[in-house]
Amino acid sequence: MNETDAALICKALGDPNRLKIVKILADGEKCACVLLEAFQITQPTLSHHMKILCSCNLVQASKEGKWSHYTLNRRTFDEFISFITKTTTSPNDEKENC
Amino acid sequence: MNETDAALICKALGDPNRLKIVKILADGEKCACVLLEAFQITQPTLSHHMKILCSCNLVQASKEGKWSHYTLNRRTFDEFISFITKTTTSPNDEKENC
DNA sequence: ATAACATATAGATGATTGTCAATGCGTTGA
């Protein structure tokens, strides 16, 4: 996990719908049809959001027949949390002031 | 801190430059001129980013004469961390599956 | 085979974003 990865994840979580998707997935694996019910968006739009969440490795998809199942990737999430926490606690080298 | 606030903060952190600004501010208060040196952007662009970081309460600005000093608002940051951590650990009510 | 279903992809569109040059505004020092 580096700054680029973290910024990508932040960007992914920066959309209210995607943040809510992550919240729902925190409850456990869900298929797209169940996720879709929780929103007022069309199926292609949901698919688009899932692709973004998967591309930053925050969510994992697995197909089972017709259904796509999505799970929250807790390892990525934990790494993200620890990265940004570290970012704000460990001082860096630039001590310069005005 | 609610989902809207958290999404706003994620959005603010979703830009690599802003994430780096936060990282630098973690070292302590900085003025705009020092921040500017760390980037390849123009002064108005930095000003724009600072406005976004301040508007979600992640950063606080204070003027002293000609200089604007910026500090990381650790309280907001901690609330943010605990919110998204809670989001992915506490199960919600929707237990429905396919 | 064929119809119904679940999801993904393509293409279009309006909104938002990051960036810059130009300019404005308040402060400091000569």
Added chain:
DNA sequence: TCAACGCATTGACAATCATCTATATGTTAT
């Protein structure tokens, strides 16, 4: 008072984004 300085604001522009409709792809059941 006036010039220089630090920063904010404005307006413009290209790029990205969230969303939609239409369509394609793969799967299940008849």
